[in-house]
Amino acid sequence: MIRDTIKTATVTSMKAGDKERTATLRMVAAKIKDRDIELRTAAKQPDDDTLVIEVLQKMAKQRRESIQMYEDGGREELAAKERDELAVIEEFLPQMMSEEEMRVAIEEAKAATGAQGMKDMGKVMAELKSRHGAVLDGAKASAMVKASLA
Template identity: 70%
Template sequence: MIRDDIKAATITAMKAKEKERTATLRQISAKIKDRDIEERTSGKEIEDDALVTSVLQKMAKQRRESIEMYVTGGRQELADKETAELAVIEEFLPQMMSEDETKAAIEAIKAETGASSMKDMGQVMGALKAKHGAVLDGKLASGLVKAALS
């Protein structure tokens, strides 16, 4: 389980006195714990690795956006810090689908659902997320679905 890998990595980083890595791993654990509490109150059951993966994907997306903003704002030292955090987060994310794999999945879903116009984009994106949510880059998929349906 990904959660166990994160705990083991935290202990290893603490023993090795890697302050930045330990801090990032603790942030990940805190976000996962927050999400656990949210899910407990919502009453929905989500498979543990799926929950952890969704938390990691959200954190990675936030880091990418921050890096972009810091670079355009001329704050390279902050961008470097975010890049280091992103590297730690991505260690625990499953390998994302490539552009070719995403295109193939989109074509398969178009064939299944009979989607042919932009009106069907929501249906195609929903099916994509249901089948490949943990390994799907949403931003890439959205662009490819738009191109495939236009």
């Protein structure tokens, strides 16, 4: 399980004295714990790896946005810190789908949902997320679905 891998990596980085990596891994563990608490009252509990992947994807997206903002603002030292955190977070994410794999998955989802035009975009995206949620880049997939339905 990814959660156990993160715990092991945290202990390893603490023993190695890598303060930045340890801090990032502790931040990841805290976000996962927050999500666990949030879902305590939920009727349906997601698979543990799915939950961890969702948290990691959200954190990675936040880091990418921060990097862009810091670079636009001329704050390279802060962008570098965010890049370091992103690198640690991405270690635990599964390999994302390539554009070619995404095209094939989109065509399969369109066929499964019987999508005809833009009004069916939500159905196609829901189908994609249910089949490939952990390895799908939502922003890229959305743009590709929009282009294929237009």
